[in-house]
Amino acid sequence: MNNTRLKSVRFITEAAVIAAMYAALTIFLAPISSGQVQVRLAEALTILPYFTSAAIPGLFAGCLIANFFVGEGIYDILLGPLVTLLAACITAKILNKYLVPLPPVILNAVYVGILLYFTAELPIIPTTVLVAIGETIACYALGYPLLLLLEKQREKIFERK
Template sequence: MKNTKFLIQASVIAAIYAVLTIVFAPISYGEIQIRISEALTILPYFTPAAILGLFVGCLIANLLSPVGILDIIFGSLASLIAAYLSYKMPKKWLVPLPPVIVNGIIIGLLLKYAYGIPLPLILLMAYVSVGQIIACYGLGYPLMSILEKYKKKIFN
C-alpha cells in the first residue's frame, strides 16, 4: 500500500508539473523564464514522492523543450538535485532555495555553453535565478502555507 501511495503521489506531481510547464510554454523556456510549475518544488517538504515526481515531470516537460536534448538531460537532473536538497532543508523558509540556486547555476551554464547565448554567464544565471525566485518563493511559498493546513488529508 505504501509503495502504491508513493507512486500515485509521484505520478500526480509529475503530471501537474509537466502540464503547467507546457501550458505556460512561452515563459517556461529560454534565458528569461518563469516556470509556473516550479512552484511545486516546495512539495518535497510534504512528501519524498515529490522528488521523483518533480524529476519525471521536468523530464516530460523538457521533451518538448525548444532547446533540445541537453535540456532534457541537464535540466531534468537539475530538478532532481534541487528536489532532493529541498527535501533535506531543515527550515521551512529554506525549502524553495535549492531550486533557485541549482537551476540558476546549471541552466545558466547550459544556456551559455551549450546553446551559446551571447550574454555574460553571471547575467544568465541571474535571469534564471530571478525567474526561480518568482516561481519558488512568490508562488511556491504561499502554496506551501496553504498545503500545510491540509497536509494530513493530502499527503498522509
C-alpha cells in the same frame, strides 16, 4: 490489500500526479517556461519534497517530460531533470520552511545560466541572474504560499494512514 502495498500504490500515485502537474503546467505555459527570461510556474511545485518523498521522482519525471517539449535541446532534456532531482533531494532534507524554495532557485539559475552560455552563447552572469529572478518568482512568490497552504492541510493530504 496490506498496508505496505497501499503505501507503495499511494507513493507511485503521488509521484505520477506531481509529474503530470509539472509537465502540464510547463508545456501549457511554454512561452514563459524556457529561455533566458523565464518563469517556469511549475517550479512552484518544487516545495513538495518538504511534504512527501514521492515528489522527488515526480518532479524528476515531470521535468523530463516537459523538457522534451520546451527544453533547450538534448543537453537540457538529459541534464535538466538531474538538476531538478538534485534540488528535490536537497529540499527534502531542509527543515526550515523559509529555505525550502531555495535549492531549485540556486541550482537552476547556475545550471540554466551555464547551459545557455554554451548552447545559445548568451552571457553567463546576466543569464544566471535573470533565471534566478524567474526561479525566485516561481519558487518564493508562488511556491512558498503553496507551502503555507499545504502545511495547514498536511494531515489530510500527506499523512499516511
